Amino acid sequence: xxxxxxxxxxxxxxxxxxxxxxxxxxxxxxxxxxxxxxxxxxxxxxxxxxxxxxxxxxxxxxxxxxxxxxxxxxxxxxxxxxxxxxxxxxxxxxxxxxxxxxxxxxxxxxxxxxxxxxxxxxxxxxxxxxxxxxxxxxxxxxxxxxxxxxxxxxxxxxxxxxxxxxxxxxxxxxxxxxxxxxxxxxxxxxxxxxxxxxxxxxxxxxxxxxxxxxxxxxxxxxxxxxxxxxxxxxxxxxxxxxxxxxxxxxxxxxxxxxxxxxxxxxxxxxxxxxxxxxxxxxxxxxxxxxxxxxxxxxxxxxxxxxxxxxxxxxxxxxxxxxxxxxxxxxxxxxxxxxxxxxxxxxxxxxxxxxxxxxxxxxxxxxx
Amino acid sequence: xxxxxxxxxxxxxxxxxxxxxxxxxxxxxxxxxxxxxxxxxxxxxxxxxxxxxxxxxxxxxxxxxxxxxxxxxxxxxxxxxxxxxxxxxxxxxxxxxxxxxxxxxxxxxxxxxxxxxxxxxxxxxxxxxxxxxxxxxxxxxxxxxxxxxxxxxxxxxxxxxxxxxxxxxxxxxxxxxxxxxxxxxxxxxxxxxxxxxxxxxxxxxxxxxxxxxxxxxxxxxxxxxxxxxxxxxxxxxxxxxxxxxxxxxxxxxxxxxxxxxxxxxxxxxxxxxxxxxxxxxxxxxxxxxxxxxxxxxxxxxxxxxxxxxxxxxxxxxxxxxxxxxxxxxxxxxxxxxxxxxxxxxxxxxxxxxx
Numbered sequence: 042x043x044x045x046x047x048x049x050x051x052x053x054x055x056x057x058x059x060x061x062x063x064x065x066x067x068x069x070x071x072x073x074x075x076x077x078x079x080x081x082x083x084x085x086x087x088x089x090x091x092x093x094x095x096x097x098x099x100x101x102x103x104x105x106x107x108x109x110x111x112x113x114x115x116x117x118x119x120x121x122x123x124x125x126x127x128x129x130x131x132x133x134x135x136x137x138x139x140x141x142x143x144x145x146x147x148x149x150x151x152x153x154x155x156x157x158x159x160x161x162x163x164x165x166x167x168x169x170x171x172x173x174x175x176x177x178x179x180x181x182x183x184x185x186x187x188x189x190x191x192x193x194x195x196x197x198x199x200x201x202x203x204x205x206x207x208x209x210x211x212x213x214x215x216x217x218x219x220x221x222x223x224x225x226x227x228x229x230x231x232x233x234x235x236x237x238x239x240x241x242x243x244x245x246x247x248x249x250x251x252x253x254x255x256x257x258x259x260x261x262x263x264x265x266x267x268x269x270x271x272x273x274x275x276x277x278x279x280x281x282x283x284x285x286x287x288x289x290x291x292x293x294x295x296x297x298x299x300x301x302x303x304x305x306x307x308x309x310x311x312x313x314x315x316x317x318x319x320x321x322x323x324x325x326x327x328x329x330x331x332x333x334x335x336x337x338x339x340x341x342x343x344x345x346x347x348x349x350x351x352x353x354x355x356x357x358x359x360x361x362x363x364x365x366x367x368x369x370x371x372x373x374x375x376x377x378x379x380x381x382x383x384x385x386x387x388x389x390x391x392x393x394x395x396x397x398x399x400x401x402x403x404x405x406x407x408x
Numbered sequence: 409x410x411x412x413x414x415x416x417x418x419x420x421x422x423x424x425x426x427x428x429x430x431x432x433x434x435x436x437x438x439x440x441x442x443x444x445x446x447x448x449x450x451x452x453x454x455x456x457x458x459x460x461x462x463x464x465x466x467x468x469x470x471x472x473x474x475x476x477x478x479x480x481x482x483x484x485x486x487x488x489x490x491x492x493x494x495x496x497x498x499x500x501x502x503x504x505x506x507x508x509x510x511x512x513x514x515x516x517x518x519x520x521x522x523x524x525x526x527x528x529x530x531x532x533x534x535x536x537x538x539x540x541x542x543x544x545x546x547x548x549x550x551x552x553x554x555x556x557x558x559x560x561x562x563x564x565x566x567x568x569x570x571x572x573x574x575x576x577x578x579x580x581x582x583x584x585x586x587x588x589x590x591x592x593x594x595x596x597x598x599x600x601x602x603x604x605x606x607x608x609x610x611x612x613x614x615x616x617x618x619x620x621x622x623x624x625x626x627x628x629x630x631x632x633x634x635x636x637x638x639x640x641x642x643x644x645x646x647x648x649x650x651x652x653x654x655x656x657x658x659x660x661x662x663x664x665x666x667x668x669x670x671x672x673x674x675x676x677x678x679x680x681x682x683x684x685x686x687x688x689x690x691x692x693x694x695x696x697x698x699x700x701x702x703x704x705x706x707x708x709x710x711x712x713x714x715x716x717x718x719x720x721x722x723x724x725x726x727x728x729x730x731x732x733x734x735x736x737x738x739x740x741x742x743x744x745x746x747x748x749x750x751x752x753x754x755x756x757x758x759x760x761x762x
Binding site for chain 1: 467573575603605606608610611629630633636655659671672673674676678679683685691695
């Protein structure tokens with residue numbers, strides 16, 4: 042990792058990790074908002090019987106106040122593993138984590154439990170995919186939210202209970218005072234996810250990580266929850282990291298996007314631009330393979346093969362065995378040389394050897 | 409794409425007034441209460457030879473229960489399921505056996521639907537043996553099936569755990585095809601798969617459909633997948649069909665407010681590409697419980713058009729005049745809606761100009 046990639050929008054907030062990196066690209070559009078989370082060269086490895094599982098490698102990104110960053114990828118791409126590391130949720134005995142995670146100025150990698158405990162919920166909170174298993178079944182919803190508030194604020198139990206009801210009201214739960222006294226099983230799926238969001242936001246964290254928050258929900262309820270997340274972000278001004286495999290969800294709510302494949306970031310940029318004109322062959326193929334509800338299609342474009350094992354990653358670019366344009370790269374480096382994440386156009390980074398990705402991928406559509 | 413849905417031949421499958429209730433016991437306070445879950449409540453549709461009908465709706469709408477009734481994994485509470493004119497709704501197991509060869513199912517979860525202790529060869533030859541097919545040539549036939557679904561025939565002695573999710577789903581498809589069925593019931597066959605693998609399996613199913621002349625009941629919650637694969641679509645809500653028509657009707661001129669809300673809520677790839685729809689509909693609340701569905705129209709509790717009549721009278725599933733689609737009843741091309749106040753909205757999906 043000699044040449045360190047620089048995030049495209051790195052202007053205002055300079056911190057320790059960025060200061061050592063060479064400024065390679067000029068900032069085109071400086072987004073408002075301070076950097077809450079800065080991840081540099083993050084690697085997460087788990088031991089297994091077959092050898093180390095390289096779940097996340099060389100990951101660098103940051104999250105800013107008031108912006109939503111979507112991390113997109115298939116199962117096993119490292120999107121959840123990387124964000125769980127932000128809250129220090131990996132067991133240090135069963136994982137090897139290197140690199141740097143700066144959460145509001147605090148280094149998370151190697152941090153002790155007391156610091157993590159102080160930061161969790163207060164600075165960064167997480168919403169999980171399945172709210173039924175994330176909420177405690179034996180405690181009333183209201184008291185679970187109040188408990189999280191009490192842990193970080195020296196207030197009376199009554200005030201904490203009031204705060205819990207306020208939060209339930211804020212996330213659009215009708216009759217919040219009565220609902221606060223109910224157990225999670227008495228809530229419907231959508232209501233549970235709202236309660237989860239109330240629990241996540243009770244301490245007004247600067248960063249909210251939502252890990253597949255709508256995957257377990259029906260589409261009409263999913264639309265409500267996405268609207269709620271958008272509204273609350275506007276109100277609280279926090280940074281949101283949205284982890285999802287659904288590109289439609291990304292288009293609905295995200296400002297920035299990070300596409301991951303086999304543990305590495307392969308494309309990064311503004312969500313609108315990346316989705317409209319993807320530059321990495323993987324992102325491009327993923328978008329091509331989605332059937333649409335608004336137009337008829339005869340044959341779907343496919344990506345051959347399936348995602349690689351994280352124990353035995355392919356040599357060179359991890360995507361090369363499935364790539365449809367690898368023979369368009371002069372010199373044939375794809376199978377042997379791992380491409381760096383590099384700036385390909387203003388505000389955009391890709392991990393690919395193609396020098397002119399857009400024109401190559403445009404031809405791919407026609408053929 | 410496939411056979412003309414308007415063909416005059418007798419339908420392959422006719423489902424009439426299908427009802428499936430489940431008895432449940434629930435604790436309420438200190439007492440145990442017996443309740444009835446009305447999972448499927450009066451569902452009627454037909455399927456022509458070579459046609460694909462999509463069933464779409466949210467969880468709990470009864471689409472999976474319909475599919476389990478069609479394959480007689482469940483016995484319907486009442487109603488008729490006529491396959492090639494013969495009512496199979498209450499046939500005893502012995503008489504059902506030969507029909508099981510003609511109606512096969514593909515399941516959602518490629519992990520739990522294959523026996524982990526059987527080799528692929530054993531998985532594929534079991535249905536052959538049960539139905540007395542390809543006697544003495546089971547292995548050759550199994551390898552032929554593997555090749556048909558795009559797997560390496562040499563992998564016949566491998567176990568399911570040695571395959572990826574997409575490959576396992578191909579094995580599940582090969583198993584369904586082993587007995588040369590006429591009708592395939594596919595219950596969410598691609599929703600457990602990763603996006604990049606989903607398209608492969610969809611294309612495989614399309615190819616098999618045209619090569620083998622199969623008819624499909626295709627269940628999915630993804631409206632894009634349904635549009636891609638199906639000729640006609642039935643939209644279900646709380647155990648009932650609320651709108652049924654060919655896909656041009658359902659996607660182009662939807663009339664039931666629930667269909668419209670569903671289309672509006674689904675994040676679509678063209679929104680992704682930066683072509684947003686002109687109008688959006690957001691529903692409030694969650695679907696009610698199928699134990700005590702609302703009176704009258706079941707959608708009225710979430711409907712923005714609901715009036716008094718909606719609570720008192722259940723709207724029948726019927727053709728609505730002025731729909732703009734000139735459909736002739738009985739041709740299998742009708743567009744029927746169960747709503748007191750239907751209204752065409754064609755502004756909900758992105759307008760794609762190419």
